Amino acid sequence: MTIANPTDTAAAGTSADQASSVFERRESVVRSYCRSWPVVFDRASGAEQTTEDGQTFLDFFSGAGALNYGHNHPVLKQALLDYLGTDRVIHSLDMFSVAKREFLEAFEEHILIPRGLDYRVQLPGPTGTNSVETALKIARKATGREQVVSFTNAFHGMTMGSLAVTGNSMKRKGAGIPLHHTTTAPYDDYLGGDTTDFLWLERVWSDSGSGVDLPAAVIVETVQGEGGLNAARAEWLRALADLCRRFEVLLVVDDVQAGCGRTGTFFSFEEAGIVPDVVCLSKSLSGLGLPFSVTLMRPELDLWEPGEHNGTFRGFNPAFVTATAALREFWSDDELAATVRERGDQLRRGLEAIGADTGGHYRGRGLLAGLHFDDPEVAERVAAEAFDRGLLVETSGPESEVVKVMPPLTISAADLDRGIGLLGDAVRAATPA
């Protein structure tokens, strides 16, 4: 992510004299994406976003994974309009509602049963970090242990519990207090293949003198979307799942960014054939960009007291409605998944071709991919050049050294090609020979 100068008064400069805009006057300087893309967006449809001045951008960012089905998908939007049009209940905390029942039934029918998964669904509040905090509570409660292992360059959220398992030092420092009860382990390929996978965790968990307590859980992303598009190999994930099972440590998969089809299956861990104990889902779950998240857990772990965790917006029915529509539209058959795998291959070939000329290295899986450059300044120049060409891409990684490419899953092959072309131009402009 680009870290621009917080006093940059050029922000949002295309529309008006922004130095006197309400954004400058009133919005906190913590704002970030608007620094890379200083325009005011108004309309959006499918893979495109349009500014109030009528400038249209091809969106290869997809709301950081919250818009997998593109902007304003007509089927999902119609379901929402139908619901809202007839005074149906919008906000219901954890009361029972018709819309919640339909969501649970659709989730069971289209997701759990076909995959042979048996999870309880908790509605922990509508954001990814609510789901992660809840997953950590579940793991600690069920095991009676306190430590949680997370991985280098992990990103799990900004509230204190999630931040404690997040790697980025700038964001961690924002906590203002030390972050505890967590242990960091190397993600797949972090040490360059110089060591056996899980050698360290297996050794210290076996050794009562190691000083490393057996944790409640390991939390992992199958692809690190914020951490630099690092994709774990299937065999690494299987070895992790096996290690956890042997030591009776719970395995939590944070599928907030990589889930909902982004890597070519509904859950990103399906390809590896593992079954996590707890799963966090959010972002594209509602399908239309509405705040929504769930925490899935094996039934034996559902040990809560009623109300032991709560939250005002844990029953936001419009999100149940659009999520139900999305499950029915996209996950009642394998069509979308097959398309994503196809587009993923297309994207990979495109990125590899760009990288071959310019020193970029492909990273990622499916439609969660990137180009890594050794010079950390290249990626930010690429993002700026792409913006100038009408393409929205962001950067990722601790030094913003990776160009992150996340088109909608529903993008056409032609639009994907068009975007890859624009990106190639941008990369070449940013890496002058």
Next chain:
Amino acid sequence: MTIANPTDTAAAGTSADQASSVFERRESVVRSYCRSWPVVFDRASGAEQTTEDGQTFLDFFSGAGALNYGHNHPVLKQALLDYLGTDRVIHSLDMFSVAKREFLEAFEEHILIPRGLDYRVQLPGPTGTNSVETALKIARKATGREQVVSFTNAFHGMTMGSLAVTGNSMKRKGAGIPLHHTTTAPYDDYLGGDTTDFLWLERVWSDSGSGVDLPAAVIVETVQGEGGLNAARAEWLRALADLCRRFEVLLVVDDVQAGCGRTGTFFSFEEAGIVPDVVCLSKSLSGLGLPFSVTLMRPELDLWEPGEHNGTFRGFNPAFVTATAALREFWSDDELAATVRERGDQLRRGLEAIGADTGGHYRGRGLLAGLHFDDPEVAERVAAEAFDRGLLVETSGPESEVVKVMPPLTISAADLDRGIGLLGDAVRAATPA
């Protein structure tokens, strides 16, 4: 809140054989309100909620404060339908959008300027706990101190940072780890008037040997909605603000439940004439029950690095739209506020009359009120009797010993009277002479 038996299979029993329902099969046992109200809600309008079976309830709960303007308020709903109907951008993270600009302008015009307040607005993610976590980060960053003082029976949220300043021991235990960097102080009247207000904090902050470090901030609710409807006196709040100023400790008001007009002014602290350094708003801010929250801070405290705090749903434009509509509809003049004060008096008189016969004691302020009973089992019986009579009220307080009464701010005097009548019947049925 009623803590029912998690294995209670009577849940949602009015509609069908719930033992085999998807709620039983799939929803986590952490669910709570549905245990008190075992029906399936479908429609809702104004002060009423209707089940799928057509049973209508008068709603004196208002989404725990998220539905101050009632369900499906037509003006707000129309604004949302208009926005959604034209492919406007729904999800935009912290990019600039037209809808965000309109919200910031409306907030400036209708809220800040008339009250002479100068705050920066941070969009920290759409829930109250996101806002509280952000407020604590701001306070720690700005002061370089770590401790935060909170009050007995406070409720600030369920993620780790917010839970650390929350009093309820059952919810705290759910953390699974010790909660640190916080100090508890007695809320107004906690010690029964047996001691001078703030004697303790003033003494220990003045004494370098006290063992109590000077904190970054004090976080306070002006009325403790979850903690038992305890309402702080204006002079207590002024003394607190004065104490904080003298010691250069930041004052954070968590106005998530008491704000947005609930006590008779937009901010609940206006009556006391104090100006907090940081303010948390959520719940009714969107007006229609959409997830939304902001953190307000004095401009000098806006010391963030770009992106130092973030969150996927911090730019949910539909909530900007309904919030803007709500500000224009209800806060461009003093009419709603005046009505709330009137209804608040009506409610107080009604509750005091009920309490006079039954041993109940009035608690609260404005339309955030309750009846406290010495026998902690009474309040739960009252809630159950009210439900049987078609009235939704919940309980509050560490032992669920207070009947909590939160009608919509927009309720008519007649409906308020009707509800008070039903509540009176319920209380009398629950407290047999």
Next chain:
Amino acid sequence: MTIANPTDTAAAGTSADQASSVFERRESVVRSYCRSWPVVFDRASGAEQTTEDGQTFLDFFSGAGALNYGHNHPVLKQALLDYLGTDRVIHSLDMFSVAKREFLEAFEEHILIPRGLDYRVQLPGPTGTNSVETALKIARKATGREQVVSFTNAFHGMTMGSLAVTGNSMKRKGAGIPLHHTTTAPYDDYLGGDTTDFLWLERVWSDSGSGVDLPAAVIVETVQGEGGLNAARAEWLRALADLCRRFEVLLVVDDVQAGCGRTGTFFSFEEAGIVPDVVCLSKSLSGLGLPFSVTLMRPELDLWEPGEHNGTFRGFNPAFVTATAALREFWSDDELAATVRERGDQLRRGLEAIGADTGGHYRGRGLLAGLHFDDPEVAERVAAEAFDRGLLVETSGPESEVVKVMPPLTISAADLDRGIGLLGDAVRAATPA
């Protein structure tokens, strides 16, 4: 304690050019007492210390309570010489030794049995802070709880566990990390009688919503030697013991400074008639200034695994020998105790007379007493003036605002009078009319 300038090169200046001394070159600037008393001590006997230059001082400091029987008491010293002269075992960890057996038997015979006390004795390492750390471990292990309540201006030691229950902010800051798992409560009279004793603790421990968890233990000094000579009233201590018993919270008395007869009984809590669950003893336990400490606990609390706590110097036999000699010499009858009470009265009268003229207020109990001055600079001037007159007294309290007076328990009435006279002169010199 005087906090002098660490770069003060006048240190130890009476004997030689100290700027080039080995103390300047090699000893850490953390050194402290030598800044008030810049001389090099060599010999010591009874109530007197003599410098290498032959200057003799009357010692009203007694090694901060480690020399209750004066310097080089002949009976104790002879016991030590006899032991050392015959190749008896000096260092034995927690092996059994004859000297340890004799100590345990003497402690049982002269201390426990006459007082009807049934304690197990743990040898946790030879310093007060070892004993306090051990006491806290015992309390947490036995209760399964984590919090410990300590009092304002408490002093319990400098290792991390003890420092967490110590009040002084300068010393706490030296930890370099936040100090947790502890809660501070007001010591007797801390709030000036403006509140009922233990109102706060009783209220929050009774209230499941208070946010203050029930602690494992309360740790208390009956007189706060470092914290300003605050002496708790017997009824306050009894109320504390009663409160702890009702809530099944363990009561730990840190008798490191006030114990071994300093207040007129062997344990300082005897006068209040309470029986703590755990007691920490050190300082004068060996009688001759040898490092030694014990932790006493009710037998039911002796739940250790073998070796779960250890320490290299937990079996220092010379200290067992001198401790045994001291118990036999001073605690086989009530003579010393009676004398201390007499001298304590003499000291109190003397200090009150000095204070009457000069604005000083008596503080303390027995021979652990002080004069408090409102102007925090007076006490340090008094200590300096006393030193110039050949009397060693130190300061105490968070602002070093109390002159601390701790003559040996064995001092003669005449020497005590002489010292009081010198102190009176010093006070008058330091408080010019």
Next chain:
Amino acid sequence: MTIANPTDTAAAGTSADQASSVFERRESVVRSYCRSWPVVFDRASGAEQTTEDGQTFLDFFSGAGALNYGHNHPVLKQALLDYLGTDRVIHSLDMFSVAKREFLEAFEEHILIPRGLDYRVQLPGPTGTNSVETALKIARKATGREQVVSFTNAFHGMTMGSLAVTGNSMKRKGAGIPLHHTTTAPYDDYLGGDTTDFLWLERVWSDSGSGVDLPAAVIVETVQGEGGLNAARAEWLRALADLCRRFEVLLVVDDVQAGCGRTGTFFSFEEAGIVPDVVCLSKSLSGLGLPFSVTLMRPELDLWEPGEHNGTFRGFNPAFVTATAALREFWSDDELAATVRERGDQLRRGLEAIGADTGGHYRGRGLLAGLHFDDPEVAERVAAEAFDRGLLVETSGPESEVVKVMPPLTISAADLDRGIGLLGDAVRAATPA
């Protein structure tokens, strides 16, 4: 260390009916060594300890390293008797004393100057854990960072700060609270050579996204006496020192057990040619088993406020006296060091020969050595068989799987041979073919 049954009433059974002994009645069940060696020791000289019944044992344990010069070394003892005989000051806190000056001068002359080392000396209290706690405070204060890296199977002490950097899980659990601000790294050879040394630390310290904060310090033992006699290679220590220097992380060597000549040089790190920033010394520093410790730091790190760390027994003059005598007796020339290296070789050859027949593997360096057996029960049987043959050896390692051999440095070649012979018999008896 042998973990016997705490209810074992056979303790100390050789002398009397121990079930009714004062040890059973009064000493905490935490006692440990006495469970392996159930006799009552009385006299001790050189390499021998004798019970009250006249049974003499060859001591290959040396007070866990506190008796490097044997029991009751005549030169040291005479110095002590001379000092005590003339009413010299025994206890002086951090006042200047003649005995302290002589110690500092001897330490400078015999230790620092010949080795070209420039350290300030802090007297932090007389135990190893006091020294370690002080070292950690210094490192955190000087760097402003909070984390400290320690190694697998490290042992640094039992107070909270030291316990947080100690590996043994049973001892850690005794804390009763979570232990924070520390990170564990693999000790030399911990991962069986399967990974490059310091690959992990170098990678995470270089990566701002790793989630592992740069620490204040690394604390290391050159040989892990309690952790299983693991000896770090000189090149590993040099690589560690180099890593720390590059990242400006302080290097703390805990030389409490391995220092004072145990490995063949005064400081155990001399062989590797490194210069730590902070050094902890205790155990054999006084030479005669008297409690004593120092913390050495580079002068730039001596940033204390006067009195910011303190402790009652930080000025125990008899220990200064015997330490001075030991420095003069043993460290004014290289004779002892040369002897230790010779005896170390002799011991190594002996242990390797024993191991060759019995499946034992040599571990350690100099006279801090051991035999590791794959079956964790063997070592304890060896210790028991050795005791039956009149030889005191202990076990070490997380599973007590290593026989630990620490004869006095002053042992004769003949006595060493005799002990090796007894040990060989014991091992063979414990490992029947």
